[in-house]
Amino acid sequence: MSARTEATKRKLFVATLALIGEHGMTGLTVDDIAARAGVAKGTVYYNFGSKDGLVDALLRYGVDLLASRLASAGDEDPWQTLSQLVDALLVFFADYPTFAQLLVSELWRTPGQWHATLSLVRDEITSVIRTELQRLADAGRLPDGVQVPTAAAALFGSVLVVALDWQVFQPARTKDEVHESVMLLIRGLRGTP
Amino acid sequence: MSARTEATKRKLFVATLALIGEHGMTGLTVDDIAARAGVAKGTVYYNFGSKDGLVDALLRYGVDLLASRLASAGDEDPWQTLSQLVDALLVFFADYPTFAQLLVSELWRTPGQWHATLSLVRDEITSVIRTELQRLADAGRLPDGVQVPTAAAALFGSVLVVALDWQVFQPARTKDEVHESVMLLIRGLRGTP
Amino acid sequence: MSARTEATKRKLFVATLALIGEHGMTGLTVDDIAARAGVAKGTVYYNFGSKDGLVDALLRYGVDLLASRLASAGDEDPWQTLSQLVDALLVFFADYPTFAQLLVSELWRTPGQWHATLSLVRDEITSVIRTELQRLADAGRLPDGVQVPTAAAALFGSVLVVALDWQVFQPARTKDEVHESVMLLIRGLRGTP
Amino acid sequence: MSARTEATKRKLFVATLALIGEHGMTGLTVDDIAARAGVAKGTVYYNFGSKDGLVDALLRYGVDLLASRLASAGDEDPWQTLSQLVDALLVFFADYPTFAQLLVSELWRTPGQWHATLSLVRDEITSVIRTELQRLADAGRLPDGVQVPTAAAALFGSVLVVALDWQVFQPARTKDEVHESVMLLIRGLRGTP
DNA sequence: TATGAATGAGGATTCATTCAT
DNA sequence: AATGAATGAATCCTCATTCAT
Structure with a gap:
């Protein structure tokens, strides 16, 4: 796993955790996660399926x-x-x-x-x-x-x-x-x- | 609250509780609730908004x-x-x-x-x-x-x-x-x- | 047409005109009309079909x-x-x-x-x-x-x-x-x- | 705005204008617009919210x-x-x-x-x-x-x-x-x- | 490795209308 | 003459997922 990939994943973890804290599991959307992490939506699927x-x-x-x-x-x-x-x-x-x-x-x-x-x-x-x-x-x-x-x-x-x-x-x-x-x-x- | 209304609400409570037990809060749909309670979907909105x-x-x-x-x-x-x-x-x-x-x-x-x-x-x-x-x-x-x-x-x-x-x-x-x-x-x- | 009927109709006219003025034709609902006129919804249908x-x-x-x-x-x-x-x-x-x-x-x-x-x-x-x-x-x-x-x-x-x-x-x-x-x-x- | 996006938006404009002409603002549905434009319903929301x-x-x-x-x-x-x-x-x-x-x-x-x-x-x-x-x-x-x-x-x-x-x-x-x-x-x- | 436009099934909500009382 | 609980078709909107670039 390249350093870049790892950084991307960590950004997504951080964004996800923050959003769950703010709105709970319900109301957690891939759109929001990607936006918060500053990556495109497709990136979530590329990295986590x-x-x-x-x-x-x-x-x-x-x-x-x-x-x-x-x-x-x-x-x-x-x-x-x-x-x-x-x-x-x-x-x-x-x-x-x-x-x-x-x-x-x-x-x-x-x-x-x-x-x-x-x-x-x-x-x-x-x-x-x-x-x-x-x-x-x-x-x-x-x-x-x-x-x-x-x-x-x-x-x-x-x-x-x-x-x-x-x-x-x-x-x-x-x-x-x-x-x-x-x-x-x-x-x-x-x-x- | 009329007896009819009360009966309807109770039916909806029972149905909702049963469905949450089966599929959790996520996966709880108004369609299912109404169907299980044996009323029309609109009835949910008439009674609970x-x-x-x-x-x-x-x-x-x-x-x-x-x-x-x-x-x-x-x-x-x-x-x-x-x-x-x-x-x-x-x-x-x-x-x-x-x-x-x-x-x-x-x-x-x-x-x-x-x-x-x-x-x-x-x-x-x-x-x-x-x-x-x-x-x-x-x-x-x-x-x-x-x-x-x-x-x-x-x-x-x-x-x-x-x-x-x-x-x-x-x-x-x-x-x-x-x-x-x-x-x-x-x-x-x-x-x- | 009895006086009562006429009064009801007039109340409905007034309510309707007021609501159209406030929200336009779109957004004009029978519910709102009846509520504003202070009559039940069925009354609209009884009087105007x-x-x-x-x-x-x-x-x-x-x-x-x-x-x-x-x-x-x-x-x-x-x-x-x-x-x-x-x-x-x-x-x-x-x-x-x-x-x-x-x-x-x-x-x-x-x-x-x-x-x-x-x-x-x-x-x-x-x-x-x-x-x-x-x-x-x-x-x-x-x-x-x-x-x-x-x-x-x-x-x-x-x-x-x-x-x-x-x-x-x-x-x-x-x-x-x-x-x-x-x-x-x-x-x-x-x-x- | 990419050329593809622009084309999609134009298609939606054309379809909408045609439908309003045919059925007025009332009776204008997103389903119809999307169908007429030849795109999926979601596309309307993706492009215009x-x-x-x-x-x-x-x-x-x-x-x-x-x-x-x-x-x-x-x-x-x-x-x-x-x-x-x-x-x-x-x-x-x-x-x-x-x-x-x-x-x-x-x-x-x-x-x-x-x-x-x-x-x-x-x-x-x-x-x-x-x-x-x-x-x-x-x-x-x-x-x-x-x-x-x-x-x-x-x-x-x-x-x-x-x-x-x-x-x-x-x-x-x-x-x-x-x-x-x-x-x-x-x-x-x-x-x- | 990453993007983002497009998708469409799924689900919440509205509202004119009916009907038993 | 009037009520209001119930209806359900019609509609808007969401969102996880796909795919061409």
Whole structure:
């Protein structure tokens, strides 16, 4: 892939993300994307084959970005790692609010055209969380009855929704306050001391 | 509003909800709605003015339904009330999965055409939760640092997301298991005993 | 025709005239007419059979009004009578600007749904003018080559257009100024003294 | 604008003009226009944005055509120039009867969607007439009390209406007869010899 | 590698008219 | 004599996609 091609694709990603942020997935048109990116409409098709192809590629691009961020979390204490993961997620969603929107609005749609790619995102995140929860479970540090996969999904969902609510309805809160709220919420998982 | 009109509107609500469940918001056409409801297309416009108007009315219809269910929750012990609210929400989302989808996919969209109505839904639900959390806070039964509005939003979001995840990715779980998961998750709010 | 019916019809005429004045013939809907008149839509159909029927009736109503005004003009001197006719037309068009608009916009349309009725209006007016011009011609007071029917049409058109231009583009002019302009214009018909 | 685009636009202009001539503005559909022009419906929207946009562009196209014709009139004697202008107008309206219809039916509509463009047409024509009348006024060759702008408007309107009446109600007349009628009518402006 | 004019199926909306009350 | 809910044909417009350059 030539440098020129790569630059074109990146311009299209940026334009798409901006437009989704402004008007949502509905109302996202190839015309607008091309105009915003400063290229001709045909270029989108030349590079991505279709509108869906572009969005799908954008999604994968986002997954990679997120994965690299989550990878940096890690601590001997699983609770510390969880705290770092929550932090990384909040920062990522703050950096790419559009991505959070996209995720929440498409992830649980029945047929969903990008379902495969989005499930990938979900798995990417929940598996990291699941790993830490499992470490805790193995160490007997989780209360009885906690189902690791369900708990991981719930934690992921909570962080996602809280991040969105933070930005849309309570932008005045600081990241640390929000982080604290989430951690307080899940203290229940720690079980009675 | 005549009985005939009311019947027509209800038919259109039912048809719309069914179609959103089948094909999502995208792919929802007035043609399909009218056909499914067994009325002419013009009837949609006569009754709701536009497709958006129909969805908006449907949303308000759902709010009322949900509100009446939440109203039945109530106990001397705030924790009991919270548990009942979580239960009512899970049951409602199980009864109207489409409504949960609609909520999650539209609630945090930036401008969003139904933003006003959806905020109403959010407020309707969170205010009930907030009331209970406040009762706990007033009684000194919440840990320091818990911000009631943020906690209420987080709790609502968690239940919503968990309900969706339950249906889409883990349909085998029973409602009680899911309820238990959520309650475990928020045990943290109870503070150190 | 009962008094009630007549009142209803008049209300519909008034509403229709007002709406045409505001939005033109295009954009004139039965819904709007009924709403403005304060009656149900069905009433239009009960009274006039169709939208066209209403407009047609309105047109005939206008013709009668105009005819009665023109009838009051009359003088021994045909030039005086012409002057009075021009005056009556200007006043009528000033009183019912919408009627002038309707006339000018529909009279020369090729198929034109109200062509028959509108031609009636045209004949009503031009025949009065024609009569006076013929009196002048018979008295040898018109220059050679003046074709009475063409001249009558031209005079009618001039007055109509001048009246409209007066209202739309030069509302500051007084009626007398406009009247004077028209009379000056047609002084040519008087021939070299 | 590429040659291809220009050809497409011209085809659409021709088709539109023909259809307006046949069925009037009402009854003008984008479907018909596209079919007549031999292009897809979308092409109309690609090139003009909307049906109104197409009509507006057509109007401007007509203005230019007319302006170039009027520009060829010119004589030392202002009366001669006026005569030539009247002739040019009659010929233009005979060549493009639809344009005359469009003009008369839309020019004096209250808000009117093409009011801006149509006013442009009106100004284009009346200003040329105004110039000649002003030359006469400056030379003291107009009777007292003639208001140049009003007289110009009246003259324009007369020619327009006479041209339409000629085609619709008196097609047997020759152009020269009609021309003569108009000139006779405005001889009044020449004042007492 | 990129362009942009053209396409046409698809979908929202309008509105004159009907008819049971 | 009047109502107004319902109709559905007619129309405008959108937008993902194609293709010749």
